[in-house]
Amino acid sequence: MSDFEYANAPESPAIANIASNYGLFIGGKFVQPKKGKSFNTINPATEEVLSKIGYADKSDIDAAVKSARSAYLKVWSKMPAKERGKYLYRIARIMQERAREFAVVETLDNGKPIRESRDTDVPLAAAHFFYHAGWADKLEFAGFGSKPKSLGVVGQVIPWNFPLLMLAWKIAPALAAGNTVVLKPAETTPLTALLFAEVCQQAGLPEGVVNIVTGDGVTGAALVNHPDINKIAFTGSTEVGKSIARAISGSKKTATLELGGKAANIVFDDAAIDEAVEGIVNGIFFNQGHVCCAGSRLILQENVAEEVLDKLKKRMSLIRVGDPMDKNTDLGAINSKEQLNKINEISNAGDKEGANRWSPELKLPSKGFWFPPTIFTGVTQSHRIAREEIFGPVLSVLTFRTPAEAIEKANNTMYGLSAGIWSDKGSKVLWAAKQLKAGVIWSNTFNKFDPASPFGGYKESGWGREGGRHGLSGYLTAEAKVNK
Amino acid sequence: MIIDGSEKSLRKFLSELSPVDQVGAEARAAMLATRSIKTSSKAWAIDMAISMVDLTTLEGADTPGKIKTLCAKAVRPDPTDSTVPSVGAICVYNDMVRIARSELDSIGGNSVPVAAVATAFPSGRASLAVKKIDTQDALNAGASEIDMVIDRGAFLSGRLMEVFEEIRTIKELCGNKAHLKVILETGELVTYDNVRKASYLAMLAGADFIKTSTGKVAPAATAPVVLVMLEAVRDYFALTGTKIGVKPAGGIRTTKDAIKQLVLVKETAGDQWLTPDLFRIGASALLNDLLMQRMKLRSGHYASANYVTVD
Numbered sequence: 108m109s110d111f112e113y114a115n116a117p118e119s120p121a122i123a124n125i126a127s128n129y130g131l132f133i134g135g136k137f138v139q140p141k142k143g144k145s146f147n148t149i150n151p152a153t154e155e156v157l158s159k160i161g162y163a164d165k166s167d168i169d170a171a172v173k174s175a176r177s178a179y180l181k182v183w184s185k186m187p188a189k190e191r192g193k194y195l196y197r198i199a200r201i202m203q204e205r206a207r208e209f210a211v212v213e214t215l216d217n218g219k220p221i222r223e224s225r226d227t228d229v230p231l232a233a234a235h236f237f238y239h240a241g242w243a244d245k246l247e248f249a250g251f252g253s254k255p256k257s258l259g260v261v262g263q264v265i266p267w268n269f270p271l272l273m274l275a276w277k278i279a280p281a282l283a284a285g286n287t288v289v290l291k292p293a294e295t296t297p298l299t300a301l302l303f304a305e306v307c308q309q310a311g312l313p314e315g316v317v318n319i320v321t322g323d324g325v326t327g328a329a330l331v332n333h334p335d336i337n338k339i340a341f342t343g344s345t346e347v348g349k350s351i352a353r354a355i356s357g358s359k360k361t362a363t364l365e366l367g368g369k370a371a372n373i374v375f376d377d378a379a380i381d382e383a384v385e386g387i388v389n390g391i392f393f394n395q396g397h398v399c400c401a402g403s404r405l406i407l408q409e410n411v412a413e414e415v416l417d418k419l420k421k422r423m424s425l426i427r428v429g430d431p432m433d434k435n436t437d438l439g440a441i442n443s444k445e446q447l448n449k450i451n452e453i454s455n456a457g458d459k460e461g462a463n464r465w466s467p468e469l470k471l472p473s474k475g476f477w478f479p480p481t482i483f484t485g486v487t488q489s490h491r492i493a494r495e496e497i498f499g500p501v502l503s504v505l506t507f508r509t510p511a512e513a514i515e516k517a518n519n520t521m522y523g524l525s526a527g528i529w530s531d532k533g534s535k536v537l538w539a540a541k542q543l544k545a546g547v548i549w550s551n552t553f554n555k556f557d558p559a560s561p562f563g564g565y566k567e568s569g570w571g572r573e574g575g576r577h578g579l580s581g582y583l584t585a586e587a588k589v590n591k
Numbered sequence: 592m593i594i595d596g597s598e599k600s601l602r603k604f605l606s607e608l609s610p611v612d613q614v615g616a617e618a619r620a621a622m623l624a625t626r627s628i629k630t631s632s633k634a635w636a637i638d639m640a641i642s643m644v645d646l647t648t649l650e651g652a653d654t655p656g657k658i659k660t661l662c663a664k665a666v667r668p669d670p671t672d673s674t675v676p677s678v679g680a681i682c683v684y685n686d687m688v689r690i691a692r693s694e695l696d697s698i699g700g701n702s703v704p705v706a707a708v709a710t711a712f713p714s715g716r717a718s719l720a721v722k723k724i725d726t727q728d729a730l731n732a733g734a735s736e737i738d739m740v741i742d743r744g745a746f747l748s749g750r751l752m753e754v755f756e757e758i759r760t761i762k763e764l765c766g767n768k769a770h771l772k773v774i775l776e777t778g779e780l781v782t783y784d785n786v787r788k789a790s791y792l793a794m795l796a797g798a799d800f801i802k803t804s805t806g807k808v809a810p811a812a813t814a815p816v817v818l819v820m821l822e823a824v825r826d827y828f829a830l831t832g833t834k835i836g837v838k839p840a841g842g843i844r845t846t847k848d849a850i851k852q853l854v855l856v857k858e859t860a861g862d863q864w865l866t867p868d869l870f871r872i873g874a875s876a877l878l879n880d881l882l883m884q885r886m887k888l889r890s891g892h893y894a895s896a897n898y899v900t901v902d
Contacts (some may be wrong), residue, residue, distance in 0.1 A: 109858050111635060112637055226625065379615060381619075531610045
């Protein structure tokens with residue numbers, strides 16, 4: 108009967124206005140890398156080259172750190188705090204004004220649906236600058252001692268899953284606390300960081316306060332190992348996080364590390380089932396599952412497992428996979444070939460180990476990197492898909508009989524970043540939240556973020572928190588000293 | 592049968608329904624409201640929405656003249672364009688049913704049903720005997736759809752069996768002569784849990800359609816309320832194999848609103864519900880906006896409001 112197929116509703120790529128090549132942003136200017144090397148960034152949905160990006164090596168990193176140090180000593184650390192706040196407010200407002208441009212660039216470079224970059228990434232990124240702008244002149248009253256001091260130059264390395272949002276999480280608190288930064292965006296998603304560099308120019312931010320250096324893992328390592336960095340802030344894999352921890356041991360550097368996760372999303376039998384199904388979908392299929400806090404382990408009470416899985420499969424059949432620039436797309440492209448291979452490798456291990464794979468019937472585009480929304484049932488604790496972070500749209504389903512068993516399974520992981528609890532019973536939610544070893548626990552919702560709320564993990568999910576007063580403390584020292 | 596007709600089995604069934612999480616339901620409805628419906632899908636949706644409109648006038652000031660105007664509009668919403676479908680039904684008070692029926696028949700609108708609001712609409716505050724007479728009167732006058740109201744007072748004070756029996760009784764009167772739409776008046780039930788419970792109660796008692804509101808109480812057909820009702824008909828179908836219709840009414844005034852409703856239908860109950868047999872929109876002002884958007888889509892520009900007829 109129905110012919111109600113949604114016609115294409117594409118956002119215009121022309122809004123992005125992407126330059127054919129970008130240099131490094133050092134000392135308030137775009138400069139060519141000293142060795143003149145570059146790499147391409149592509150649109151993962153089409154494999155088309157978007158722009159040529161400057162590749163920073165050790166000497167470029169050194170220039171960026173010098174510029175940040177000089178800006179720190181001469182300008183930023185001496186500026187009255189309320190003036191720093193004004194710059195942050197200005198940046199936040201410009202991000203809002205240019206929100207559509209940021210959303211389009213993010214979607215083109217990352218592959219995430221325009222609906223998500225438009226409604227989540229960009230508004231939240233601006234919100235982080237607004238929030239921290241307010242802190243800039245109130246640090247003395249934040250409970251870090253009467254004269255909290257900035258640390259100096261911060262080296263920041265961010266991932267490709269939320270390029271602009273992770274930049275905001277890093278830069279906003281660092282600047283509010285009075286530090287200057289050298290930030291390295293991920294190799295596959297440098298564009299919004301470079302657009303942000305333009306925003307810094309537009310806001311008249313003093314030269315060298317923010318420096319953006321593009322490159323790969325080698326570039327990141329050069330930044331981490333630079334002797335004149337006071338602090339490292341890293342978001343990414345646990346593997347790299349561990350190597351950073353090793354690299355800085357014995358040095359004066361401090362670090363916050365926001366690493367992997369394998370979050371348990373626990374559904375009790377008294378949960379609101381329809382909304383729980385929405386939460387499961389949002390938990391694992393938001394941003395193609397490229398989310399460190401993704402609800403990648405669904406832990407279902409056995410007596411409702413059949414009902415929930417039945418509804419979940421029907422709901423998954425409605426997920427619209429395809430062109431990320433279409434305003435009706437729910438699941439976009441996998442960010443890179445490398446990541447797609449990794450998702451395939453672990454999923455294939457799931458098949459081999461005896462779990463049952465299911466995906467709705469759908470046609471994936473022929474170009475670009477794609478993976479269908481997928482669930483594995485019949486998963487046991489010992490399967491790789493129950494233990495390793497897949498970082499893709501793949502959900503492992505386990506079941507439990509008693510609340511204690513649910514908690515035991517949920518905590519049986521090396522990670523401890525986030526968890527979800529679905530129950531209509533308040534006392535049960537509070538009890539479960541107390542037992543769970545995770546930095547963020549959502550009750551009857553999932554993947555909700557707010558700049559005022561600290562985010563971070565237990566165990567191998569990381570050190571420290573980002574966001575809120577807790578996050579701010581990572582960029583301050585209670586001692587009245589200035590690092591040189 | 593999923594219940595045996597006893598109060599005990601009814602209560603047990605309703606108490607075992609999964610709760611609705613308010614925040615989650617509202618978030619889902621808000622997300623679906625972001626769907627972007629353009630070009631060919633918009634054209635399809637506008638025509639479908641027109642054919643789903645229960646063109647309504649429920650005023651104390653209704654006159655035969657007003658009803659006749661409405662009937663003409665119902666049959667040919669746009670006199671300049673014969674490709675515009677007729678609306679789903681005319682919805683009027685009891686005493687206007689005969690006039691509407693004979694007018695429709697005389698202008699070629701035999702296929703357009705007349706719906707009557709019955710059972711002491713809008714408050715439902717009358718004895719069952721009066722409600723029965725009210726309904727019978729509408730049926731005698733030629734109504735082929737009965738929009739009854741439930742006794743919200745009985746529902747809220749927990750007299751569920753009373754509500755159940757009322758619906759069952761009215762359904763018996765309707766027999767196979769008329770479709771029964773049961774108005775829950777969700778604005779007075781307030782919580783989504785109540786909306787879900789009342790939806791099942793009505794379906795179990797024999798409703799052919801569940802309808803949100805009378806249009807006399809705000810809020811009326813909000814997106815999350817319609818979402819919860821669509822989930823109820825979807826799950827009831829899975830349980831019984833019977834498809835029940837849904838009718839949001841009240842507050843749907845623009846094409847955008849109507850298209851959002853169709854998106855809710857498509858992504859909740861499913862494509863099978865995208866037919867006037869299973870989804871109606873109770874409205875009056877909406878029709879003209881649909882017509883104007885239809886013209887805009889075809890001509891590329893907006894016409895003045897004088898290009899659609901005032902009723």
